[in-house]
Amino acid sequence: MRIGIDASAMLVRSAGVKSYVWNWSRALSDAGVDVRLYPFLPPGLSLDHEHSPLSTPGTLLRLLAVRAGHASPAFVDWTTPACDVFHASNQMTHLPRRAKITATLHDFTCWRVPELHTEGNLTADRNYAQFVLRRADGLISVSESTRRDAIELLDLPPDRVTTIHSGVDDSFFDAAPLRRPKPYVLYLGTIEPRKNVETLLDAWNALRADLRDAFDLVIAGPMGWAPPKIQARVRAESNYLGYVKQAELPALTAGASLFVYPSLYEGFGFPVVQAMASSVPVITSNVSSLPEVTGDGGILIEPKSVSQLAAAMTSLLEDESKREQLGKRARQHADQFRWSRCAERSVAFFEKVI
Numbered sequence: 001m002r003i004g005i006d007a008s009a010m011l012v013r014s015a016g017v018k019s020y021v022w023n024w025s026r027a028l029s030d031a032g033v034d035v036r037l038y039p040f041l042p043p044g045l046s047l048d049h050e051h052s053p054l055s056t057p058g059t060l061l062r063l064l065a066v067r068a069g070h071a072s073p074a075f076v077d078w079t080t081p082a083c084d085v086f087h088a089s090n091q092m093t094h095l096p097r098r099a100k101i102t103a104t105l106h107d108f109t110c111w112r113v114p115e116l117h118t119e120g121n122l123t124a125d126r127n128y129a130q131f132v133l134r135r136a137d138g139l140i141s142v143s144e145s146t147r148r149d150a151i152e153l154l155d156l157p158p159d160r161v162t163t164i165h166s167g168v169d170d171s172f173f174d175a176a177p178l179r180r181p182k183p184y185v186l187y188l189g190t191i192e193p194r195k196n197v198e199t200l201l202d203a204w205n206a207l208r209a210d211l212r213d214a215f216d217l218v219i220a221g222p223m224g225w226a227p228p229k230i231q232a233r234v235r236a237e238s239n240y241l242g243y244v245k246q247a248e249l250p251a252l253t254a255g256a257s258l259f260v261y262p263s264l265y266e267g268f269g270f271p272v273v274q275a276m277a278s279s280v281p282v283i284t285s286n287v288s289s290l291p292e293v294t295g296d297g298g299i300l301i302e303p304k305s306v307s308q309l310a311a312a313m314t315s316l317l318e319d320e321s322k323r324e325q326l327g328k329r330a331r332q333h334a335d336q337f338r339w340s341r342c343a344e345r346s347v348a349f350f351e352k353v354i
Contacts, residue, residue, distance in 0.1 A: 001033055001085075001347070002034040002036065002081075002082065002084050003028065003083055003084065003087060004036045004037075004083035004086040004099065005025050005035060005038065005086075005087045006086070006087060007021050007022075007025065007037040007038060008066050010037075010041065010045060010052065011059050011062055011066075013049065013050055013051070014049060015049050016267075017106060018047070018049055019047065019246075019270060020104070020106070021089075023167060023169060023339050024166075024342065024343070025037060027343035028346060028347070031340070031344060031347055032347075033350075036081035038079070038080055038081060039065040039066055039079055040062065040081070041062065047246045049222070065079055066091055066092075069092065070094070073095075073097070076092070076095065077097055080098075080099070085099055085100045085102055085354060086100070086102070087101075088102070089128075090124050090125065090127065092131065093131045095131070095132065100138070100353050100354060101132070101135060101136045101137050102136055102140065102353055103128075104139070104140045104141075104142065105133070105140065105141045105146050105150050106146070106267045107142075107149075107267025107268070107289075108146065108149040108153055109265045109267070110125040110126075111149070111153045112265050113194060113264060116193040116194045116264065117194075118225055133154060138160055138162065138349065138353040139160055140162055140163075141161050141162065142163075142164070142165060142267055143163065143289035143292055144163045144289075145267075145288050146267045146268070146289060147163045162349050164342055164345045165268070166268045166270065167337055167339030167342040168270070168273050168274055168277045168337045168338065169250075169274075170339075171250045172249075172250045172253060172254070172274045173278070173331075173334075174250075175250030175253065175254040175278055176251060176254065178251040178252050178254065178255035183214070183216070184216040184218040184255070184256055185217050185258045185313065186219075186220070186252070186253065186256035186258070186260070186275070187200055187217075187218070187220070187221075187238075187259075188219075188249070188252075188253065188261075189221045189261065189271050190223075191222070191223045191226045191231065191234055193225070193230075193264075194263060195262075197226065197230060198230050199262050199304060199305075200217075200260055200309065201233050203262075203310040204217050204237070204238070206306060207313060208314070211318070214317070215257060215258075215317060217238045217239065218238065218241060218252075218256070219239070219241070220243075221242075222243040249274070250278065254280065256280050257323060258280065258283065258317065258323065259271070259272070259275035259280045259283070260284075260313065261275075261282065261283070261285070261290075262285050262301065263284070263285055263287075263288075263303065264303055264304075265287060266288050266289050267288070269284070269294075272290060272294060273334055275330070276297045276298065276333060276334035277330075277331065277335075279328065279331040280327055280330065281322075281323045281326035281330060282294060282297060282298030282299070282326075283298060283300075283309065283312045283313060284298055284299075284300060284301075285300065285302075285303035286301060286302060293337070296333060297326070297332070298330060299312045299316070299326070
């Protein structure tokens with residue numbers, strides 16, 4: 001079986017999608033699939049969310065190829081690797097005509113909460129639905145929540161959408177915890193409106209002073225398109241680390257006493273599952289895919305409720321044994337989210353499409 005995967009996300013700044021493409025393509029290769037990365041990317045690339053793994057000339061050449069493919073179906077046919085199935089992304093408007101077409105549904109946040117996105121994001125997702133999703137022979141949804149959204153919002157035939165949960169890198173299951181001067185509560189993710197960091201800051205400030213003295217609030221992730229006021233608060237009211245390299249994430253996550261993620265919408269929720277894999281207790285939102293992926297490994301709260309979030313943090317920060325018990329359950333639940341399992345189910349999906 002030969003699978004072509006549009007890996008153009010590897011060339012630009014990206015978080016969740018870039019991690020998905022990188023880990024998923026490696027897991028498929030380990031499962032015996034002949035994987036070819038478009039646009040003519042070499043195997044064995046490193047993962048850097050902020051930068052391309054290629055040289056500047058190599059990156060520009062491939063980005064030009066992607067742009068040329070927007071204008072010419074013939075160019076796409078010429079540059080696409082020979083394959084049984086081509087797995088497209090939202091970077092494509094024309095699709096290769098010599099292979100079955102599949103794609104991954106990551107989330108429908110641009111439909112559910114469009115007010116939290118830039119116009120560029122909205123346009124990209126609308127084009128993805130028009131040019132790729134409605135024409136694909138089969139679609140992978142990263143959660144059952146996202147599958148339901150796809151069927152409802154795009155009126156896609158249910159039998160064309162298969163839920164295959166994403167995975168978590170094995171390094172999160174085995175990481176040695178990072179040691180900092182004080183124990184810490186961790187948030188990890190891009191600072192943008194959908195992540196609801198403002199509520200986290202409000203809840204943190206609502207905690208008793210002795211808890212805030214005993215623990216640090218550590219926020220990690222690139223500064224996205226959050227309003228300037230929120231950016232200023234993050235820098236002033238937390239230990240803000242900015243972007244953290246992929247290799248450093250497992251230790252940072254495993255070292256946390258508590259992981260807090262009050263997102264307003266997630267298609268899957270990589271940071272939550274990474275924390276659970278690291279045996280870290282989780283507090284997250286009771287919306288979208290988050291209850292599905294969290295299971296009994298975390299506490300669910302109404303994401304806009306400062307009082308609920310503050311109460312949940314207080315209950316765990318006051319009780320170390322409760323944190324340990326919840327962390328153990330989280331680790332057990334996260335074991336189902338392995339990239340090897342994702343690859344196994346993906347192979348069966350591709351065989352069915354073929």
